[in-house]
Each structure stands twice: as C-alpha cells, then as structure tokens.
Amino acid sequence: MSGKDVAVVVLLIVGFASFVTTHVWLAGRLILHGSSRLRGLLALVVPPLAPIWGYRQGFRKGAVLWVATLVTYVAARVVAHLA
Known part of the structure; x- marks a missing residue:
C-alpha cells in the first residue's frame, strides 16, 4: 500500500466520521432546541432535512458545516474511485 493509498483511506475515514458526527449533532440540536422535536427526529433519519431545517x-x-463535511466525504470518494 503506497503513501497515496493511505492518505485516501485516512481522508475517507475522517470525512465520513466528520459527516456522521455533524449530522447527529445537528439533528440533536433540532430535537433539543428546535421548535418541533418531530422535525429533529425526522432529520436524524432523512439526512438532507437536517441542514435545511437547521438553517431555518x-x-x-x-x-x-454539515454541507462542508458532506462535500469533503464525497470528494474523498471521488479520489478513491479515481485512484
């Protein structure tokens, strides 16, 4: 395994972990501090709703941050696919 391969794997792991952490955190904020707890629970299960309702x-x-971590993860997937 070359150094480039290791870097791609690390980027994939960090990108995915960051995205999942941000998603759960944002959905948790919607559950605890949002106007509707049901929206927070739904956003936890349907990921694209979290940044939309969170922004609102x-x-x-x-x-x-949710969008940025998703872009990072998708970019890592593209690099992994091309490598």
Missing part, C-alpha cells in the same frame, strides 16, 4: 431554525453554522 437559526443553526446556520451547523448547516454549513
């Missing part, structure tokens, strides 16, 4: 509830930094 005023959790703008969390919603942007």
